[in-house]
Amino acid sequence: MKKLLMVLSVAAASLSAQAETRDxxxxxxxxxxxxxxxxxxxxxxxxxxxxxxxxLEKGMDTLVKNAKNGIGxxxxxxxxxxxxxxxFKGLIEYMSKAK
Ligand code: HEC
Incomplete structure (x- = not known):
């Protein structure tokens, strides 16, 4: 029983972590x-x-502003x-990170 509870809580934790990245x-x-x-x-x-x-060298604030206004x-x-x-900040960080 104790083991099952542990498995369940680990599953719940990984689900909520996924929800954040999925966003x-x-x-x-x-x-x-x-x-x-x-x-x-x-x-x-x-x-x-x-x-x-x-x-990125323009700074995050500028990038967010340009993304909102459009650029080129x-x-x-x-x-x-x-x-x-x-x-927008999250998306820029996501896109600019090398995989
Ligand atoms: C219709 C095509 C298109 C879509 C959809 C699009 N982008 Fe872009 N994006 C571009 C192009 C083209 C550039 C390069 C513009 C330039 O520098 O001339 C660019 C550049 C950028 C830049 C760099 C701005 C800068 O100041 O250098 C950011 C940040 C960005 N996009 C964020 C986003 C985000 C966040 C999304 C989704 C919400 C998105 N883009 C969706 C076409 C697109």
């Missing part, structure tokens, strides 16, 4: 992925640390109309 990843998969997976129209590619380096061929908010600043 940002879910948004990414619905929106940003369309351009940032392939680098369409010159978009810095996801997990391409070299492409993201000069972007990127439409405002990257088509995620209900994304919050915190979510």
């Amino acid at each position: 940002i990843q879910g948004i990414y998969n619905r929106t940003c992925i369309a351009c940032h997976a392939s680098g369409a129209a010159g978009a810095p590619k996801t997990a391409d640390a070299v492409a993201w380096k000069p972007r 061929a990127m439409p405002p908010k990257g088509l995620c109309m209900d994304c919050t600043d915190a979510e």
Whole structure:
């Protein structure tokens, strides 16, 4: 019985950890992925640390602002109309991290 409880609590913990990552990843998969997976129209590619380096050097606040306003061929908010600043930050961190 004790063992079963332990298994259950471990399962619950990993479920909630997944929910957190799925959130940002879910948004990414619905929106940003369309351009940032392939680098369409010159978009810095996801997990391409070299492409993201000069972007990150502008500072996170600028990147969030540019993502919200749109930049070059990127439409405002990257088509995620209900994304919050915190979510943009999470998405940028997600995309700019080398895998
Ligand atoms: C329709 C295609 C498209 C979609 C969808 C898109 N992007 Fe982009 N994104 C681009 C392009 C193209 C650029 C390069 C713009 C430039 O520098 O000329 C870019 C650049 C960026 C930059 C760098 C801005 C800078 O100041 O250098 C950030 C941050 C960014 N995108 C975030 C996102 C996020 C977050 C999403 C999803 C919510 C998203 N993008 C969805 C096309 C897209």
